[in-house]
Amino acid sequence: MFFSIDGGDGAGKSTQVAMFCQWLGQQGREVVACRDPGSTPLGEAVRQLLLDRHDLRIDRRSEMLLYMAARAQLGEEIIRPALANGKTVVSDRYLLANVVYQGHAGGLDVATLWEVGRIATGGLLPDLTIVLDMPAEAAAKRLVRQPDRMELQGEAFHARVRAGFLAEAARQPDRIAVLSAAQSIEQVQADIRRAAERFLK
Secondary structure, X not given: OEEEEEEOOOOOHHHHHHHHHHXXXXXXXXXXXXXXXXXXXXXXXXXXXXXXOOOOOOOHHHHHHHHHHHHHHHHHHHHHHHHHOOOEEEEEOOXXXXXXXXXXXXXXXXXXXXXXXXHHHOOOOOOEEEEEEOOHHHHHOOOOOOOOOOOOOOHHHHXXXXXXXXXXXXXXXXXXXXXXXXOOHHHHHHHHHHHHHHHHO
């Protein structure tokens, strides 16, 4: 079983991924957690380029392809072997984020991004993607660290990110579940578990 948890910056993904993985383990499942981009030597190097190099000009198309390359490596090195061994995978972001950030918000063609993503991942998609949703301005107030390169894109960009997540969820309701992140941590986690249970059964 393959889950991804996504949403705008500041929605609480990392906290919820950790809690969800702990709960899955308590259910007797062997869990592999990963982050996209990241979790492999190549992925972490690309992550640093994409998020931390404020001095580096990266065109939107180049940005998209770098994310795709990191994801291709993540799939081959981490996700496919884990699934083949009967493990449950939980990824902090996956292809949907690429489609939303570089497509809906960044101006690249959304259909093309899905197609490039299909090639990059070899068709490996989550059974369920959970989107943690809240207004971009409220999510931004939760960020207590130095913002990364994507987080510095501006309010209008992040409003388009949120709209993109909601548009994709409306288009694929069987694969993408939208949950309100504007609740207590415990309530959000309860909602995540409820959404996941119908797949776990």
